[in-house]
Amino acid sequence: MLAILGWLLALVIGACLFVAAWPQALGLEQAPVVAQVVSMRVGVVGIALVLAVLLLLLVGWRRVRPFVLGVVSMLVVFSLVSFGIHASRGLDDGQRIDGSEDLVVLTWNTLGDEPGVDEIARVIDETGADAVMLPETTLELGVGVAETLRERGERFWVHTTGYSPAYGALNTTLLISAELGTYTTDAEVGGTRTLPTVVARPDDGDGPVLVSAHPVAPVPQQMRNWRADLEFVASLCGEGDSVIVGGDLNSTLDHWAGLGASGGDLGTCRDAASQVGAGAVGTWPTWAPPWLGAQIDHVLATPDWEPVAARVLTGLDDAGTDHRPVLVQLHRAG
Known part of the structure; x- marks a missing residue:
């Protein structure tokens, strides 16, 4: 027995x-x-x-x-x-980002504006980011960052969706370089259920749709909303569309197994970091070393954008937020 x-x-x-x-x-x-x-x-x-x-x-x-x-x-x-x-999925955390004529995308969950205007503006300025996805960031801070960058000769448009303006975690901001043209927030496409997502479309129809996404975390009481949020983000990456998604997706590649389409990881979008060998560098939490943490902050793009390099910025662990920024260089195919 x-x-x-x-x-x-x-x-x-x-x-x-x-x-x-x-x-x-x-x-x-x-x-x-x-x-x-x-x-x-x-x-x-x-x-x-x-x-x-x-x-x-x-x-x-x-x-x-x-x-x-x-x-x-x-x-x-x-x-x-x-x-x-x-x-x-790649452990290379030393890739060099050289924007040149390419598009540089930065995403950073700021934990309710914690790093502050000056620090966020400094990171954007030093990395040369063109599109910046900032979950848990208020409109006030986004405008402050844009004003600071304007003083340095860089102009950015600010798009924010907030479910509660007074509570930073319930806001998501997207900064778009004026060099990419003007964008309009798409309020009709829907959104993530618990935490907001910003979807911005180019006014001239030429540039990519830019998405600053923030699905809710998969805590026990939010599992249904978490699944629905991931399905919504995947739906934004449709056939024939040019889309770039960045943000705190509160999920790893493992969680997306049933959400990919036409060779993509999430819809038709592919995870840039894993494409270039940096997809296993931890972005959360900052108290854990990069080789141990979870890879839940991502930049993804449809196949018309080819990832050139990606890097998790590991030198900002004392900036006040529990997430590390992710920086990606994308080259437009063709």
Whole structure:
């Protein structure tokens, strides 16, 4: 009976490890608990390896030795597979952004304006960003940043959608360089349910649709809204459209398995960082080193935009927000 129970337990452990490594195989990537576990692949791998070491302390007990060795083997295989998937998305955090004639996109969740006007303006100025997606950023701060940049000879249009102007987290701002032309916020397209998303369309119809997105986090009470938010963002990346999305998407590539279309990761949009080998550098939280954190801040673009380079800015961890900025250089194909 003990042997039977041991094998049954081993099968359950193996099934759990399989789901944790590749939930997409069973369509469970957005399921409660699984969604949270798969977000932190490196952390889960670390836990698995610690458990393997602790179990090896019991290997001298003959009656449980087969069970222990079996579970340890599964933990080691899980760790190798899961870390391999993680590393395949790219750990290069030193790519150089050279805008030249290309489009430079910056996204940074400011945690309710925390870095302040001067710091955000400095980062935009130094990186040469043309489009800046700022979740959890108020209209007041966006205007302040634009005014500061104007004093430096750079003009930006400010677009903000706010569900509560007095509470920073319920605002999302998009800054667009005047060199890209004029844009109008599309208030008819809909939006994310809990936290706002800005969709801006070029007035002359020539440039890309720019989206500053902020789906809600997959906390237990928001799972339905989280799924709906991701579906909405995916719907913006339709066939034939030129779209660039940036923001705190509160999700990793694993969560998008069922939302891609025509080779895209989210709709037809492709994650720029993973395309150029930087998609496994953690953007949240800032207290965790980049190799450990979750990759939930993204810049994506439709296939008419080719990613040239991407970099998570790791030198701003003391700026007041718990997110790292993501900077991407995009080249317009053709």
